[in-house]
Amino acid sequence: MTGPPRIVVLAGGVGGSRFVLGVRAALRARGIHDTAAALTVVVNTGDDLWLSGVRLQPDVDSITYALAGVNDTERGWGRSGDSERVNHELQEWGAGWPWFTLGDLDLGTHLARTGWLREGLTPTQVIERMSRRWPLGVRLVPMTDVEVDTIVVLEDGTRLHFQEWWTRHRATLAPAGFDNPGIERARPAPGVTEAIAEADVVLLAPSNPVVSIGPILAVPGVRDALRSTPAAVVGVSPIIGGKVVRGMADVCLTAIGVETSAAAVAAHYGARAGDGLLDAWLIAEEDDALAAEVAGRGIRSLVAPLWMTDAARSAALAEAALGAAGV
Ligand code: GDP
Ligand code: CA
Numbered sequence: 001m002t003g004p005p006r007i008v009v010l011a012g013g014v015g016g017s018r019f020v021l022g023v024r025a026a027l028r029a030r031g032i033h034d035t036a037a038a039l040t041v042v043v044n045t046g047d048d049l050w051l052s053g054v055r056l057q058p059d060v061d062s063i064t065y066a067l068a069g070v071n072d073t074e075r076g077w078g079r080s081g082d083s084e085r086v087n088h089e090l091q092e093w094g095a096g097w098p099w100f101t102l103g104d105l106d107l108g109t110h111l112a113r114t115g116w117l118r119e120g121l122t123p124t125q126v127i128e129r130m131s132r133r134w135p136l137g138v139r140l141v142p143m144t145d146v147e148v149d150t151i152v153v154l155e156d157g158t159r160l161h162f163q164e165w166w167t168r169h170r171a172t173l174a175p176a177g178f179d180n181p182g183i184e185r186a187r188p189a190p191g192v193t194e195a196i197a198e199a200d201v202v203l204l205a206p207s208n209p210v211v212s213i214g215p216i217l218a219v220p221g222v223r224d225a226l227r228s229t230p231a232a233v234v235g236v237s238p239i240i241g242g243k244v245v246r247g248m249a250d251v252c253l254t255a256i257g258v259e260t261s262a263a264a265v266a267a268h269y270g271a272r273a274g275d276g277l278l279d280a281w282l283i284a285e286e287d288d289a290l291a292a293e294v295a296g297r298g299i300r301s302l303v304a305p306l307w308m309t310d311a312a313r314s315a316a317l318a319e320a321a322l323g324a325a326g327v
Contacts, residue, residue: 004030004038005327008195008231010143011205012044012212013062014076014246015238015308019205021066022314024137026322029315035137040195044207045123045142046150046180046215049163052096054110055117058163059212060127060142061109068134076246079105099168124189141195143216146186150211151179162211171248175255178210186219193225201325202226203318204235204278206245206306209265210252217277226277232325234280235269236317237262240306241286263290271298280324282306282317300324 004027009020020041027035047058058077065071065079072080082103090096102110109130116126122145131140150162152175165173196202207213217223226233239262244250250260258268262283270276278299283290284306294301304320307313 004032004034005200005322006040006195006198006231007038007201007203007322007327008040008042008199009203009205010042010044010207010213010216011059011063012207013047013059015207016041016043016059016205016212017063017066017071018308018314019203019207019236019318020063020138021311022308022316022318023203023322024067025311025315026318028137029319036139039137040139040141040191040199042141042143042189042192042195042216044212044215045144046148046211047162048147049149049161051100052090052102054102054107054114056102056110056163057113057123057142060140061106063140064127064130064134064136067136067138067140070134078103082106097164097168100163122189124191139191139195141191142189143192143222144186144219145189146182148180148182148186148215148219150215151181153177153179166248171251175251177255178214178252180215180218183215183218184220188219188221188225192219193221196222196225196229196231199229199231200327201322202229202231202233203321204233204269206236206238206308208238208247208249208252209258209268210249210256223277227272232279232327233272233277234282234321234324235266235278236282236321237265237284237287237306239265239287240284245307261290262287263293266294266299266301267297273298282321282324 024035044059072078082105086104087102123142152160152165155176258264266281269278280300282304291301
């Protein structure tokens with residue numbers, strides 16, 4: 001390999017952004033300054049929705065704000081120092097969702113995005129334009145330019161948008177399954193399959209396997225691109241010691257019949273040596289005992305510290321993932 005490694009990361013919002021920050025830091029630590037030329041991030045857009053006339057892209061924004069350093073690290077979402085004046089006014093009008101807060105600065109993002117979409121830009125072009133405001137140090141691309149939803153289907157057949165299920169009901173209503181209407185006509189966004197084909201390594205961020213990585217893999221063409229790339233495909237477990245670190249991946253995994261364990265998630269993705277996707281899988285030191293089980297499925301398993309509690313730990317984890325691919 002000559003020049004910087006070409007890296008593709010598949011990512012959701014919170015776990016995704018922490019991991020992407022780590023990969024960017026690891027590249028910088030290697031003396032690579034033009035990290036955007038080395039690092040393509042393919043983001044889940046299954047969470048996206050229309051609300052009060054504007055287009056929200058929660059995972060795209062989580063990653064953008066985190067890379068720009070303008071995210072609210074305490075709350076875990078949105079912009080730091082945001083206010084909610086417009087949101088209060090929307091509530092007075094009875095517009096939007098009473099349980100869903102739209103920050104004022106955040107709304108600025110949504111208005112800009114919606115305006116450009118209305119002018120005819122594709123989501124890929126909008127993200128490209130939004131990436132110019134701050135030096136993100138990555139090439140950010142949506143999984144697809146087609147509108148795809150993530151719907152939670154309850155036992156009684158009720159269908160809720162993922163954002164309603166999560167922000168209103170805090171994932172307390174047991175799902176019977178998930179649906180991504182629109183996915184069958186989705187195509188990977190421009191450059192996604194090319195980036196995967198030309199990569200030296202593809203990293204599956206420790207994001208929610210069902211509602212973050214799941215929709216990306218369900219875009220027709222992405223799975224084939226991952227199976228056929230000469231790059232190593234390396235995943236990082238979002239499950240540590242049988243528990244999710246943040247969020248509701250445990251509830252999602254249970255709904256699709258996958259145990260909340262690092263080994264079960266690896267089995268869910270499967271081995272590329274078989275009919276799955278992974279060449280290697282990083283598990284936490286707490287899950288050391290599962291290494292043999294993962295290896296038994298034809299996936300090289302590596303034990304590493306998986307807690308992304310600060311920038312240095314996230315960078316060390318990213319370095320371990322790159323190392324697993326020999327890049
Ligand atoms: P969302 O789109 O905001 O839900 O975020 P993601 O799907 O990207 O990430 C959620 C997942 O990240 C959850 O399953 C968490 O278990 C995982 N996660 C969060 N923080 C960490 C961490 O520090 N280490 C690891 N290994 N996983 C984490
Ligand atoms: Ca998300």
